Amino acid sequence: MNQATHYQAMDDSAPSELQSIIADSVERLFAEQISPQLLAHFDAGHRATALWQQVVEQGLPGALMAEEAGGSAASWLEASPVLRAVGYWSAPLPLSETMLASLLLARAGLEVPDEPITLIQAGRLGDLTLTADGQLHGRAFNVPWARSSQWAVVADGTGHVALVDLRQATVSLEAGSNFAGEERDSLHFVNARAHAIGHLQIADVQEPVWLFGALIRACMLVGALESSLDKAVNYANERAQFGKAIGKFQAVQQQLAQMAGAIGAARMATQVALRSACDAQQAEAGARSTLAFDVAVAKICAGEAATLATSVAHQVHGAIGFTHEHTLHFTTRRLWSWRDEFGSDSQWAEVLGQAAIAAGGKGFWAGLTQRQF
Structure with missing residues (x-):
């Protein structure tokens, strides 16, 4: 099933022409270029530089930006096949982070660098x-792809968005990684200065990097989950035991x-959250939205599914699934990593639980049905 068909099955309407174009192009690119050899090369410490250049040539990092800012003007739903493909193919690229960073910079009226950009929620x-005048001080941990990025988008809780040069002398870096070997570095800012700072206006969103970061991880998790299911089903149909394929056993x-x-x-939860993200971008300032509720539910469902799927996939594969030579680990290591990034399922469940408690008995049902705790 190609990505355009897949997303039509997810939605209750046919995909737009732009969504189909994006889905077909990213599917074709990743299917041709991402191989076990490329992923093993990445695990050995080599960046996928050539693949990044091809991604840039197709305009994927700017998919969410408006045309006047140099982007494709795709909605969250239209651009979601890119995020899903990053997960499905285990693409070792800072693509999702750069897509979100580019959107936030463009919406804040700031210039968008033509290279990888990382994300930090202060x-x-x-x-x-x-600070309001663009001064940064303190530490940020688990920053994705910081070593590969000269620039970072830093957002605070008051609507300020800053573009920061990570190569300035007042910023130091300590290298780190997640289970998948992707860069997750620690940064220390000592009275660093932002290159530019602007104000972001998205209705009812206080922490844009944290909230939209959870959304992009949910999309990536869905892609990786589908990949793990495909691998498990294929192996169950191929592996024979007691004279028949193990997939025949109840x-x-x-x-x-x-x-x-x-x-x-x-x-489905992620699809609902993507629709809410589209609505939030078009809503007037001050309007209430269901985005925070829907993203929380999507990240919870995706995280819980990742825990179950990794367990089942490895059980179905048996001992071979735990070997480095088999390709399953490329997917499951990312599932284990991404489920905890930008808030784990338990952290987002706590957010919803605390909001429901605060709403009280009288406000519970209304908050649940209106998705606005």
């Missing part, structure tokens, strides 16, 4: 502060059915 994963079928059900729930 006050999350560290004590970094951003116990294995039940596990795969549970896995598929959890993935379906994550896919």
Whole structure:
């Protein structure tokens, strides 16, 4: 099933022409260029520089930006096949982060660098502060792809968005990585200065990097989940035991059915969140939206599905699934990593739980049905 068909199955309407073009182009590119050899090369410490150049040539980093800013003017729904493909193909690129960073910079009226850009939400994963005049001080942990990026978008909780040069002398870096070997570095800012600072206007969004970061991770998780399911089903149909494929055994079928059900729930929850993101970008300032609720649900469903799917996939594959030579680990290591980034499922569940408690008995049902705790 190609990506355009896949997303038509997810949605209750046919994909737009732009969504189909994006889905077909990214599917073709990643299917041709991403191989076990490329992923093993990345694991050995080599960046996928040539693949990044091809991604740039297709204009994918600017997919969410308006045309006047040099982008494709795609909506979140139209650009979502890119995020899904990053997960499905385990693309070792800072593509999702650059897409979001470019959108935030453009919406804040700032110039967008033509290279990888990382993301930091001030006050999350560290004590970094951003002042109104663009001064930064403190630490930021688990910053994605910081070593590969000269620039970072830093957002605070008051609507300020800053473009920061990470190569300035007042910024130091300590290298780190997640389970998938992707860069997750620590940065220390000592009275650093922003290259530019602007104000972001998106209705009812206080922490844009944290909230939209959770959305892009949910999309990537859905792609990786679908990849893990495809691998498990294919292996179950190929591996024979006691004279027949193990996929014919009821116990294995039940596990795969549970896995598929959890993935379906994550896919639909993410689709709802993508629709809310489209609505939030078009809403007037001060308007209430369901975006925070929907993103929380999407990240919870995707994270819980990742926990189940990795367990089932490795059980179905047996011992071979744990070997470095098999390709399953490229997917499961990313599932284990991404489920905890920009808030784990338990952290987002706590957010919803605290909001429901605060709403009280009288406000619970209204908040639940209106998705606005």
